[in-house]
Amino acid sequence: MTGPDGGLVSAYVHDADLDAEATVRPKRLEEFIAQHRVRDQLDLLLQGAMRRGSPPDHILLSGPPGLGKTTLANIVAAELGSGIRVTSGPAIERSGDLAAILTSLAEGDVLFIDEIHRIAKPAEELLYSAMEDFRVDVIVGKGPGATAIPLDVEPFTLVGATTRSGLLTGPMRDRFGFVAHLDFYSPADLEVLLRRSARILGVPITDDGAAEVAGRSRGTPRIANRLLRRVRDFAEVRADGVVTLETARAALTVYDVDALGLDRLDRAVLTALVDSFRGGPVGLSTLAVAVGEQPDTVEEVCEPFLVRAGLLARTPRGRVATEAAWRHLGRTPPNGTFGANAPAVPDLFSTDADQP
Numbered sequence: 226m227t228g229p230d231g232g233l234v235s236a237y238v239h240d241a242d243l244d245a246e247a248t249v250r251p252k253r254l255e256e257f258i259a260q261h262r263v264r265d266q267l268d269l270l271l272q273g274a275m276r277r278g279s280p281p282d283h284i285l286l287s288g289p290p291g292l293g294k295t296t297l298a299n300i301v302a303a304e305l306g307s308g309i310r311v312t313s314g315p316a317i318e319r320s321g322d323l324a325a326i327l328t329s330l331a332e333g334d335v336l337f338i339d340e341i342h343r344i345a346k347p348a349e350e351l352l353y354s355a356m357e358d359f360r361v362d363v364i365v366g367k368g369p370g371a372t373a374i375p376l377d378v379e380p381f382t383l384v385g386a387t388t389r390s391g392l393l394t395g396p397m398r399d400r401f402g403f404v405a406h407l408d409f410y411s412p413a414d415l416e417v418l419l420r421r422s423a424r425i426l427g428v429p430i431t432d433d434g435a436a437e438v439a440g441r442s443r444g445t446p447r448i449a450n451r452l453l454r455r456v457r458d459f460a461e462v463r464a465d466g467v468v469t470l471e472t473a474r475a476a477l478t479v480y481d482v483d484a485l486g487l488d489r490l491d492r493a494v495l496t497a498l499v500d501s502f503r504g505g506p507v508g509l510s511t512l513a514v515a516v517g518e519q520p521d522t523v524e525e526v527c528e529p530f531l532v533r534a535g536l537l538a539r540t541p542r543g544r545v546a547t548e549a550a551w552r553h554l555g556r557t558p559p560n561g562t563f564g565a566n567a568p569a570v571p572d573l574f575s576t577d578a579d580q581p
């Protein structure tokens with residue numbers, strides 16, 4: 226952005242959506258909806274540490290985007306009454322960057338590293354000794370004259386978040402004392418979440434309105450909250466301000482969110498698979514090129530839900546559209562289509578992973 230003097234000034238964009246997202250973000254563990262098992266385990270970990278008066282073990286949170294990893298990291302700090310420093314794997318390019326952060330932590334602080342699987346190798350190695358011995362060796366100089374200066378790090382708790390836990394190295398994973406996987410939320414859980422968010426934002430919503438939005442939120446709190454804000458706009462501008470079943474349906478049609486909650490990109494992926502590659506198998510990068518997206522986006526943002534919904538399968542030979550995907554797009558699946566014996570309506574949330 227160019228300022229009045231022609232120089233560069235930092236852009237300050239007031240984003241009402243970001244404000245609303247921050248407002249509804251749970252601050253304490255008891256406000257965090259569903260994921261009962263993870264909540265219970267975390268509660269024990271934190272209570273135990275507080276009784277002993279020492280920082281809890283390092284925590285690794287994995288799962289698709291928008292399920293609450295950042296929220297939980299902040300909750301951990303709030304429950305401990307500690308400060309939190311936030312950074313991300315890609316932001317730590319050099320080990321010196323990480324050493325600076327680590328040595329500035331106060332005792333008991335939480336260090337949150339998002340996308341920890343993308344941390345550069347030298348920084349990752351520095352992190353090992355910080356996690357294990359609360360000490361880092363900072364290398365000064367180059368070549369034969371280089372010296373390692375050991376620096377102490379105050380006892381801290383690392384909270385790492387990853388959408389790709391499989392990409393974490395063994396030594397890194399082993400250094401986390403508590404590993405939790407966040408799973409997609411059931412529509413019933415998302416209804417509870419939506420009613421809570423609506424109450425905080427002052428949006429009147431009926432039970433069937435909340436159920437409709439929940440059912441189209443791809444099992445993801447961030448999407449549920451986003452759809453709630455879009456449906457609220459529609460209800461206020463084109464109706465009487467109340468989010469009902471009818472306003473929710475009409476609004477979600479305007480915003481191109483279909484009955485299963487698939488958005489334009491999800492449908493583009495399935496349509497490309499079915500129309501351009503006759504259902505697959507096709508490699509991830511070819512599929513990504515076909516929809517004009519980065520392979521990472523297709524793999525980390527679209528695929529987890531498409532796989533979970535029984536619409537796409539990852540096979541050793543590539544991505545395949547299932548029979549349910551053909552039918553969802555209104556096409557007739559050819560003989561021998563993957564998943565032809567699967568139930569007609571995919572059972573999206575049959576897991577008990579988030580049960581107490």
Ligand SMILES: Nc1ncnc2c1ncn2[C@@H]1O[C@H](COP(=O)(O)OP(=O)(O)OP(=O)(O)O)[C@@H](O)[C@H]1O
Pocket residue numbers: 246247249250251256257258259260289290291292293294295296297339386418446447450
């Ligand atoms: N269990 C929950 N209860 C209530 N709200 C939640 C819950 N989980 C997530 N949210 C809401 O969803 C939004 C997204 O959550 P969050 O930013 O923590 O996701 P994330 O997993 O860190 O995603 P990413 O990896 O993309 O950063 C938050 O603003 C929060 O309000």
